Amino acid sequence: MNDPFLPYSRPVVTEDDIAAVAESLRDVMISQGARLEQLEGLFARMVSAKWAVGVSSGTAAVHTMCHAAGLGPGDEVVLPALTFAGTANAVRYLGARPVFADVTPDTMCLDPQSVAGLATGRTRAVLTVDFAGHPSPYASLRRVAAERDAMLLSDAAHAPGAMVDGHAVGGALADLTAFSLNPVKNITAGEGGLVTGSDPAMRDRAACFVRHGMTREKRLLENQDNAKHGWYYEQQVLGYNYKLSELHAALALSQLKRLEAHNATRAQIAAYYAQELDAELLRLPVVLPGVTPAWHLYVVRLREGGAAMRNALFAALRSAGIGVQLHYIPVPLHPDYKRAGLAPDDMSETLPVTMDYFDTALSLPVHPAMDESDAARVVDAVSSFFATRRPR
Template sequence: MSGNGKREKMLPYGRQWLDESDIEAVLQVLKSDFITQGPAIRTFEQKVADYAGARYGVAFSNGTAALHGACFAAGIGRGDEVITTPLTFLASSNCVLYQGGTPVFADIDPDTYNIDPRQIEQKLTSRTKAIIPVDFSGQPAEMDRIQEIARLHDLIVIEDAAHSIGAEYQGRKVGTWADMTMFSFHPVKHVTTGEGGMIVTDNETFYRKLLQFRNHGITRDPQELTRNEGPWYYEMQSLGYNYRMTDIQAALGISQMNKLDVFIERRRRIVSIYNHELSGIPGLELPLQLSETKSSWHLYVVRFLPEYFEGSRLDIFEQLRNLNIGVNVHYLPVYLQPYYQNLGYEVGICPHAEAYYRTAITLPVFPEMSDKDVFDVISAVKDIPSRKI
């Protein structure tokens, strides 16, 4: 850092880590007969499913497409309600809208920032069809309680695990709890395929629906055809989409998966340093990890309580950005977005999520960060002017 504490180059809040093995894996596919709809897709699907402890994996062009596919497989349609959290990226509820359903937002637990199972119970109606919990920042939601609610009311659980591949809840990996679990492979996530997503599931019926949905609703399986006119013959049996992943992406994903545990270990090490160095600062709330969870730490979110710091959250954000610390904010509660406001969602329906949003800032955490990078962030946070309380 320079004399004024400013880094020479912006440190992003998240970034992919690619090496020569990743490049070579992609080159091998580019030199092969298949760059899409080839064997690398199935290899990648099986690798992710095996890692997560699931029977099946279905790769999609991105995580949003995967969530859309899960809603289709779950049979969500017009008149159905799906309960989810407002503290997430838009895809977690948009996927319900795509199917004609209605997202219902349940407030977060103010300690974990994940959806509160007690709030889920309060939002249940006769029209509730499914629950979409989100593992915010990489910490799994309370899946045992959520699954208990689902069983009592005959609901489907679609876990949005875009942040949490490799995380554990009560000793079981994410991917073994829900009816369907979505992983994302965007460049800021734990492993990347450029863009990409996947649903893992143990349910064969969901699996077959997902395969059709990502490919225009088409099947070539002789056991599913209504008739068979020859080896060329296929049928469109439902209205699907072109949500296919390419073999180029899958090859990168296979290579990245070989390093996933190393990436997660480094994320946890960075978080350990943050927790040690930033604890005890008045008015700075660090993220809480419950004893039954083992987060994979996609995000590290701290809260600056306004009564302890000079200036607003925006002032703090800009101060850190001016030092080339690439902080971010995750997320504006979904129902506060203009589109959702126009649908009739009201301000104040999830007060804990709104209170969180007003004070939260995401600090950088990604595997390629050096210890120097980590301590640059720590130094910048410690230099934020505080009130004398």
């Protein structure tokens, strides 16, 4: 019998999660109720932020974060080319221009030097991505952003629970941070996301944006004459319906209790891979001093053989029922980005680390439903592949 398919990630849903969602359905308020508020409070506390705003997806979280930061037409945002396209799409939704920078060869997070070379007078924000769950070089990025009077934003879709020198991702490391709760992330709401920050004015902007741009909060109303009426509310900006329902919030709240445990299992699988995979054949993930990663992905890069060898390994592992993936096709390579004139001219020169990564990388399965025997199966399949290709 063939081994079952081992996905690169998958949600882990317990009976407690199911009971929590079922319970939420017994309430009158199945949207805009107490669970969302509770989730926002607990999540903010967990990441040492002053506030959190829950939204319907991680992409909505990045969009809302960029709106709260005041981005709009004519603004430039420097971000890594190596990310899920949703990060850059959210910048474009606001009419701002994504400018693609390279990543560092160790952790594949946004390279501060590359950012410094691309920032202009129009740069309003530096938007980093905590790639694979490893925190970005926040201190250096903060310096580069401050030199240009730009904000530092973080897409931490991969990094809930990650820490740097005792500071949680989502707290004061960046001005604003976005998280995703989609089914393959470290914890899930089915679909969902959160924005966190410390500036109360930005919280107000975020909370309004995700409710159609409308508010009922008396202190925020522009027409104070009507504030005394219980029926009064205002649309103050063109917003979106990005609300997270109580069903989703119930699942997220239940999963949040297990985030630490989920991340610990991910770390165990990563430690096993680090011990068992052949570092002469594969460049294994690097963890910088003082960092606790969230191990959202476990990405290896082939040392030799380029794209042809990577593609062969990818195909061999898929044939063995191992759900390897490539995270990600660099965003400016997508046809839509080329047509929009957003792709740099010669990417091998301007984004050398990203382009080398694109030829050589592959994500191995890592998720909390795996045990060591699953990880051993992956290691064996990788070893068998190389055994047939080694020079004799």
